[in-house]
Amino acid sequence: LTAYLTLDPAFRVAPVRRRTFGTFVEHLGRCVYTGVYEPGHPTADEDGFRRDVLDLVRELGVTTARYPGGNFVSGYRWEDGVGPRERRPRRLDLAWHSTETNEFGLDEFIAWTRKAGVEPMMAVNLGTRGIAEALDLLEYCTVEQGTHLSDLRVANGAKEPHGIRMWCLGNEMDGPWQIGHKTAHEYGRLAAETARAMRMVDPALELVACGSSGSSMETFGAWEAAVLEETYDLVDFISCHAYYEEHDGDLGSFLASAVDMDHFIDSVVATADAVGARLKSKKKIDISFDEWNVWYLSRFQGAEPPRDWPVAPRLLEDHYHLADAVAFGGLLISLLRHSDRVTSACLAQLVNVIAPIMTEPGGGAWRQTTFHPFAQASRHAAGHVLRTEPVSPSYVTERYGEVATLDAVATHDEETGATTLFAVNRSVDQPLTLTTSLRGLGPVRLAEATTLSGPDPYVRNTADAPGTVVPRPNSDVRLADGTLEITLPPVSWNVIRLD
């Protein structure tokens, strides 16, 4: 198989958005407890944050973290999680059928984001709560001092305001599983009024209205249109959520999951622009793809919820293999390719729960296969995303019809001269030779070519062997006369760096 590509720095999509490399910390399973927070762990710092996890979060290159949910937020009272720990109530978490101890809350999360060097992104509860509680939370977080709730924050030990710029107006309100699930019209009105009131406190906030929980939702498209009709002038983003898994051993379709993500993004952009046109607005609504990942959701849906309301149970602890990481890399390529409108994204989630980082209580922390594409993309995507128009062989899939075997995107940093090509070979059994014309770049040198691949697409990393699936040098590469030729193994994620 052979594919062709031309890289030219003149053909730009948009700047690389640092917020593309966001993630998600939900009160769910062991993401918080024994994930980011475990007082008594050998690596715990003075706040109870696991240093081994913090180190991996920095290595992963995370830029933002969404909190506290997810489905959890739709039943959450943020006040439960602030103030002296001994006075914090234990509550039923209906979303995940667990007990929430509230040992970790808002102020701990903000302290953790500062240590991790990530931007916090907060969701307000529009399931069981509304405008008043969102305003209270905002007052607690943003007012310097001199009001009841800002003084409470200061008394709780957080002298400086929390400085949260991005706020999600609820979570997945289109989903019948959501506590306080609403019709598009009901939600659109509530989101608009909440946004209007929040902007009275701070007009510069960046607000995200809930879009669809997936492109297969029955209300997909109609939901976005109805919500944006109500909120267009009041919000900056509409959200998208998408999870992918391999169904019935259909690896060919699974590796092409980005085809669905491309379609999802294009459809939401078209819908948002149609509403904007109808409203005669010059404003453009961006996408916050604030939940995306590989998730074996069908397994979770088939499982019984915990019966005895456990604290921090093992939930959604998917264990990723090589092919998962390759499909995941395709999703990253799709997000980057749409950097003109997808200006924020969150990998769901960060630790233990469908996560790139795994931990054992009292034990070690290790990298799943999916850790690597994310870390490489966050580290090496820089400058502008380039428009690439690959000429690729194709194959036929059950789910998406005919799809390209090669998926690729590139970035170019004018300041440093660095160019990075991210490429996935979706073929389940054939290597792909990729010939790339680099003439537009001028003289360049091959800095590094790595591949995440191997003879068995179902091989995994484990706590005992965390280095089984890692990027390795690809020596099957030639650069001469402005042309790069590289062989991409079957089922592979590849990063080629030029400078």
Ligand code: AHR
């Ligand atoms: O990320 C896991 C869950 O998936 C989130 O809580 C919810 O928003 C989505 O359905």
